[in-house]
Amino acid sequence: MELRQLEYFVTVAEEANFTRAAERVRISQSGVSSQVKALEHELGAVLFDRSARTARLTEAGVEALPYAKAALDAVADLRQAVDEVRGLVRGQLTVGMVTGCEVKPLFAALAAFRREHPAIGLDLIEDHSDQLVAGVRVSTVDIALVGVAGSPPEHLESQVIVREGLVALAPAGSEIARLDRIQLAELTAHPLVTLPEGTGIRTVLDDSCLAAGLFPDVALVASAPGAVAELAARGLGLAVLSESMATAFPSLKAIPIEGLSIPALLTLVWRPRLSPAVAALLPHLRQAFGTGEQPR
Numbered sequence: 001m002e003l004r005q006l007e008y009f010v011t012v013a014e015e016a017n018f019t020r021a022a023e024r025v026r027i028s029q030s031g032v033s034s035q036v037k038a039l040e041h042e043l044g045a046v047l048f049d050r051s052a053r054t055a056r057l058t059e060a061g062v063e064a065l066p067y068a069k070a071a072l073d074a075v076a077d078l079r080q081a082v083d084e085v086r087g088l089v090r091g092q093l094t095v096g097m098v099t100g101c102e103v104k105p106l107f108a109a110l111a112a113f114r115r116e117h118p119a120i121g122l123d124l125i126e127d128h129s130d131q132l133v134a135g136v137r138v139s140t141v142d143i144a145l146v147g148v149a150g151s152p153p154e155h156l157e158s159q160v161i162v163r164e165g166l167v168a169l170a171p172a173g174s175e176i177a178r179l180d181r182i183q184l185a186e187l188t189a190h191p192l193v194t195l196p197e198g199t200g201i202r203t204v205l206d207d208s209c210l211a212a213g214l215f216p217d218v219a220l221v222a223s224a225p226g227a228v229a230e231l232a233a234r235g236l237g238l239a240v241l242s243e244s245m246a247t248a249f250p251s252l253k254a255i256p257i258e259g260l261s262i263p264a265l266l267t268l269v270w271r272p273r274l275s276p277a278v279a280a281l282l283p284h285l286r287q288a289f290g291t292g293e294q295p296r
Helices: 003-015 018-025 029-043 059-086 104-116 129-137 200-212 225-233 276-289
Strands: 092-098 121-127 143-149 157-164 166-171 191-194 217-221 238-242 252-258 264-270
Touching (some): 003 018, 003 029, 003 059, 018 029, 092 104, 092 276, 104 121, 104 276, 121 129, 129 143, 143 200, 157 276, 166 200, 191 200, 191 225, 200 238, 264 276
Parallel strands (some): 092 121, 092 143, 191 238
Antiparallel strands (some): 143 264, 157 264, 166 238, 166 252
16 A cells, blocks of 8 residues: 555545546546555455546545545654654645735745745645635645635634725726725615625625625626726726725725725635644745734
């Protein structure tokens, strides 16, 4: 029985799909499939029902999964213990960043980290915050900078970088651009251009409207802040973004929104079980972002 067989078994179980599991571990689907079959042969039991589009665990697979995870955790603990004794940090880090949020301190932290630990591979990925948080939970992402509403995600370690409100963005020459601020109730009388559901900014808007008994007129949804701003610039609605995001679009008037029930948070999140590589990256992140709230 080989560790990679256990790793591929656990990955397929988490993804419920051989193709996605292969993409995650960066080998061919046939390679993952053959290694899982070899493990099944050694155990004398089929671990997955392959008759449907999803790879579902059989009864034997359900029983085997926690032991496979425990074995992989034990190996990780062994490597970490030896690395700590030798003063080494190695491995691969996947760092997540919310789509369209180009935060320079994050890049500075990664550059400083790479100079100090050149042997560690770095992957930087962009996605919506809910997907990044899910990735951290299932270990496909090691640490992520995400936008969330009101409070950090439960059962993860976190550090709030920024608490901020939302703004409405309007073309500079428009009637509404004369306003210095806008009440939430007044905002909902206009067509809005927003980020998708599941993003922190959209959740702040939706939850605040729900708490106030308001129904926003979401005319258009775009997946990136730049697209939201561009649509607003063309008169298709008021863009709703965070205060920090709005600074990237000086041609639009940013109007603070009043009456929001919760703040938007830009937050670092990671699993409580720290790998040596994440432990080595965190000081660089904290230094780059300066003083902030203590980890939760």
